[in-house]
Amino acid sequence: MRYLLWLIKFLLFVVLFVFAMHNAEPVALKFLLGYSWEAPLALVLLAFFILGALLGLTAALGQVVRQRRELVALRKELRNRAAPIHPAAPDPLLEQPRDAV
Template identity: 50%
Template sequence: MRYLIGLLKIALFVFLLGFAVKNSELVTLRYYFGYQWQMPLVLIILIFLAVGAALGVAACLGYLFRQRRELQKMRQSLSTTKTTLGE
């Protein structure tokens, strides 16, 4: 099983490397007020992927911290009920 996963990782790496090599032309992104940004296409895709992943993680952080606070309150409540019952 480890060999299969390793083989899949190598195949994915080769596929993405081929994608990067084939999409190395310069692309111009045009913004408002005449701003332009010129970079290779694969680098722009990588940057936008990273920004999207970071925004997704940031969107989940509030929910995660709320769950941790609720779990901590439940643990405290459980420990207080254990001490009142004498266990």
């Protein structure tokens, strides 16, 4: 299984490497006020992919923090419910007879 995962990673690397080599022509991104940025197409795509992933993670961060707080509160409540305040007395019907040994 480990070799299969390495093979898949290697094939993915080769495909992405070939994609980058075939898209090495420079492209110009034009911004406001006449600013522009020239870079290979593969680099531009990689930069915007990383930027989008970071933006998505940032957008989800608030929800993750809220759920973690809720999880901590629920675990604390569960611990408080699981610890009995007064230990229950043993049930005499379920107790083994002492003279049966």
